[in-house]
Amino acid sequence: MSFPLLSIKKLNKSFQRDQNNLTVLDGIHLDIKQGEFISIVGSSGCGKSTLLRLIAGLDPDYQGEILLNKIPIQGTDLKRGLIFQEHRLLPWLTVSENIHLALEETGLSRSEKNARVKEHIEIVGLIGFENAYPHELSGGMAQRVAIARGLVNKPDILLLDEPFGALDAMTRSHLQAELQRIWQHEKITMILVTHDIEEAVYLGDSVIVMSARPGKIKEIIPIPLAHPRHKDSESLFNFRNQALHLLDHTA
Amino acid sequence: MSQLLSLKGALQQPVVLLQGLVLPVLLLVLWQYNSELGSSHAYAFVPLQNIYSASLQLLETGELWVNTWGSLKKAELGFLLGSTAGLILGALLAYSKVFNAFVSPLFNSIRQVPLLGLTPLIALWFGNGEEAKIFIIALASFFPLVINTFQGLSHYDEKYSEVARIYQFSFWREFKRIRLPQALPHILTGLNLAVPFTWITTTASELLFNAGAGLGNLMMKAEINAEMDILLVCAMTVTISGIFMTTCIHFLSKRLLQWRA
Numbered sequence: 001m002s003f004p005l006l007s008i009k010k011l012n013k014s015f016q017r018d019q020n021n022l023t024v025l026d027g028i029h030l031d032i033k034q035g036e037f038i039s040i041v042g043s044s045g046c047g048k049s050t051l052l053r054l055i056a057g058l059d060p061d062y063q064g065e066i067l068l069n070k071i072p073i074q075g076t077d078l079k080r081g082l083i084f085q086e087h088r089l090l091p092w093l094t095v096s097e098n099i100h101l102a103l104e105e106t107g108l109s110r111s112e113k114n115a116r117v118k119e120h121i122e123i124v125g126l127i128g129f130e131n132a133y134p135h136e137l138s139g140g141m142a143q144r145v146a147i148a149r150g151l152v153n154k155p156d157i158l159l160l161d162e163p164f165g166a167l168d169a170m171t172r173s174h175l176q177a178e179l180q181r182i183w184q185h186e187k188i189t190m191i192l193v194t195h196d197i198e199e200a201v202y203l204g205d206s207v208i209v210m211s212a213r214p215g216k217i218k219e220i221i222p223i224p225l226a227h228p229r230h231k232d233s234e235s236l237f238n239f240r241n242q243a244l245h246l247l248d249h250t251a
Numbered sequence: 252m253s254q255l256l257s258l259k260g261a262l263q264q265p266v267v268l269l270q271g272l273v274l275p276v277l278l279l280v281l282w283q284y285n286s287e288l289g290s291s292h293a294y295a296f297v298p299l300q301n302i303y304s305a306s307l308q309l310l311e312t313g314e315l316w317v318n319t320w321g322s323l324k325k326a327e328l329g330f331l332l333g334s335t336a337g338l339i340l341g342a343l344l345a346y347s348k349v350f351n352a353f354v355s356p357l358f359n360s361i362r363q364v365p366l367l368g369l370t371p372l373i374a375l376w377f378g379n380g381e382e383a384k385i386f387i388i389a390l391a392s393f394f395p396l397v398i399n400t401f402q403g404l405s406h407y408d409e410k411y412s413e414v415a416r417i418y419q420f421s422f423w424r425e426f427k428r429i430r431l432p433q434a435l436p437h438i439l440t441g442l443n444l445a446v447p448f449t450w451i452t453t454t455a456s457e458l459l460f461n462a463g464a465g466l467g468n469l470m471m472k473a474e475i476n477a478e479m480d481i482l483l484v485c486a487m488t489v490t491i492s493g494i495f496m497t498t499c500i501h502f503l504s505k506r507l508l509q510w511r512a
Contacts, residue, residue, distance in 0.1 A: 058413060076416045088414050092432040092510040101428065105419040133510045153418075 003070060004031035005189055006055070006157060011064035013050055024050050026214035028064070032157075037183055038191045039204030041243065047215025048193045052159045055191065056082040068156070078106065081155035085162040087142040089134040095121065095145050096130045102153045120148040123182060140171035147179070151186060160192040164199065173231070176202060184227055197247065201240045202231055209246045219246055297480045305480035306487075314469065319488055321464030325381065326453040326492070329388025333449075334442060336389070337396025344397070345404035362394055367452075370459045381463060384456040391452040392445035399441030403434025436511075439504045443497065450493045 011028035014021050024047040032038055040048045053059050055066060057076040066073045068080070081102075089098045096117055103113045121130060124144040134142055143163060150158050160179075164172040176199055183190055183203075194200050200207045204223055211218040223239050230236075279299065286296040309315035340358075344351045366387060377383035407430065415425040457467020466485045473481035 056417065058416060076419060078419055082417050084410075084413075086410070088410055090411065090414070090429065090432070092435075093428075101414070102418050104424060104428075105421065135510070 005034040005036075005069065006030075006032040006191075007065070007067040007070070008055075009065040009067070011051075011054070011062060011066065013047070013054060013059075013062045023214040025054075025062075026216050028215075028217060030208070030217065032189060032191065034189055035187050036189055037203055037205045038208060039200035039206070040191065040193045040208045040210060041195065041197055041200045041247065042210030042215070042218075043212050043247065044195065045215075046210040046212035048210055049161055050215070052082070052161050052191065052193050055157070056080055056159050058082075078102075078153050079156045081150040081153070081158045083146050083150040083158065083160045083163045085165050087134070087139075087146040089142055089145055089149075091134050094131045094133055095126060095137070098134070098145055099149045099152050102149045106153055116152050120152045123151070123185075124148045124178070138171075139167055140175060143167060143175065144178075147175075147182070151182065151188070154186075155188065157189045157191065160190060162194055163192075165195070172196075172199075177228075179203065180228055197240055197243050198231070201236055201243060202229055207239070207243055209243055221246075294477075294479060297483055301480045302483050302487075305478070306484045309481065309484055315484070315488065318464050318466050318469045318485075319492070321468075322453050322457065322466045322489070323492060325384055325388060325456075325465065326449050326496075329385045329453070330392045330445065330449045330496075332385070333389030333392035334396045334445060337393040337441070338400050338438065340393075341397040341400025342404055344401045358397065366390060367455055367459070370456075374460065379460050379462060383460055384453070384465075387456045388449055388452045391448035392442075395444040395448065396438070396441045399437045399444070400434065403437030404430055408433065435507055439500065439507065442500050443504075446493055446496045446500065449496070450489050454489055 008028055008030040011025055011030075012023070013025040014023045016022075028051065040051065042048050050059075054062050055073070057073050057080060060075065068077075073080070090101070093101070099117045099120055100113060103116060106113075108116070121127060124147055126141065126144055126148070129137065129141065134145075137145070143166075147163070150160075164175055167175065179190075180203055190203075192200070192203060197207075201223060207221045207223060209218045209221065210216065221239065221243055223236075225233070225235060225239075282296050283299055286293045286298040306315070340354075344355060344358075370383075370387075373383050373386060377386055411429045411433070412425070415429055420428065453465070454467040454470070457463075457465035458471055462468075466489055470482055470485045473479070473485065
């Protein structure tokens with residue numbers, strides 16, 4: 001592939017608040033290749049979640065270019081999936097029905113939809129919970145359903161907005177490993193926004209370190225380690241320290 | 252022996268149930284006591300045994316069945332028409348700001364109109380028959396449904412609309428999958444509120460337009476003939492019908508809202 005899958009050029013974003021112009025993103029340049037895993041870290045207020053919302057197409061109000069396969073994005077698209085920090089499952093639908101939501105506006109046949117839902121329930125390890133309602137699930141299980149919903153329509157890019165932020169340490173660690181396995185298996189390009197540096201380094205092919213007010217890319221750290229990785233590896237630890245050092249100087 | 256056993260069974264029932272029975276039983280005893288004070292008292296407080304025999308007699312002649320069925324038909328039809336219309340108007344008010352601006356001042360004024368006082372007018376519009384009654388009954392469920400549907404559909408969670416946008420939902424899919432289920436608890440509350448109004452207007456409309464079968468008509472006749480026992484049997488039947496409808500809505504709610512913790 002000669003050109004990047006996703007290309008962001010001179011991206012600026014500002015909010016108008018009480019007649020003050022607040023710049024949130026300032027001159028973002030970013031190229032992401034097909035199949036890459038990109039982690040974005042930065043302190044709160046650096047605009048990393050805003051960046052993800054812009055790529056998702058939830059907010060059309062920005063300057064600059066966001067190109068997917070050389071074509072400027074327009075609004076939301078099934079090719080760009082988004083997983084939110086909270087699971088955002090619809091409480092009145094079962095696990096199966098919630099995953100099914102992502103397929104309802106696709107042209108797939110009914111049997112194909114059902115087969116895909118079944119397959120993805122398997123991928124996230126929730127067999128036996130197909131007919132459970134969200135209130136019957138733990139936080140970790142609900143987030144797995146959200147991941148299955150994000151994957152089921154096979155987007156070109158999956159955007160993850162601090163998906164494990166609200167989970168306990170054990171569950172988080174487990175789901176991180178699982179996400180790595182799914183990413184390797186499905187070969188979907190993923191962009192993960194997180195405030196957890198360990199997570200960013202563990203999963204990312206590159207870690208993008210952002211500085212705050214206004215949000216800028218401070219540095220892109222390539223992590224040239226083969227997947228699957230292990231959390232306790234020493235080289236991972238060194239990259240972590242490098243990123244941590246950069247972040248300390250931005251704060 | 253068997254009496255003892257059943258007594259034991261009754262004692263094992265939840266205490267709450269017994270507590271709920273204390274006041275009704277007390278009132279019945281007071282009622283019966285009053286009825287035995289003299290003949291004028293017996294007219295105002297019909298002895299329980301008279302009510303019992305009156306209901307048996309009405310059942311035997313079939314009068315109670317015919318009139319209950321007449322009322323039930325009208326109540327259900329009016330309830331159905333009124334709630335459906337209320338649902339539609341409530342949804343339109345919630346979805347369209349322009350429509351809301353045009354309609355809601357008029358709606359809020361009409362809501363205050365003493366409907367039953369306008370029966371002569373309604374009779375002129377719809378005639379003296381069943382249509383006029385059904386119109387009045389329908390209005391009783393119409394208003395609570397408009398208000399509750401509007402509230403349910405307006406108080407809307409932005410985070411689910413983002414999910415709808417991410418998955419490219421059409422207008423109708425978002426309505427069906429997200430907004431309607433979210434409004435459902437409110438709508439069911441509206442239906443619940445509408446039941447007593449439905450029966451009040453059913454009885455009242457039958458009292459005002461006294462043609463055809465209905466418990467209100469039976470009550471009117473009883474009033475003219477000073478048969479207070481029959482009057483009370485009718486009131487009891489209306490109460491039971493109301494409880495029946497409320498119970499149906501209760502089970503419907505339980506089924507539709509089983510997703511709630």
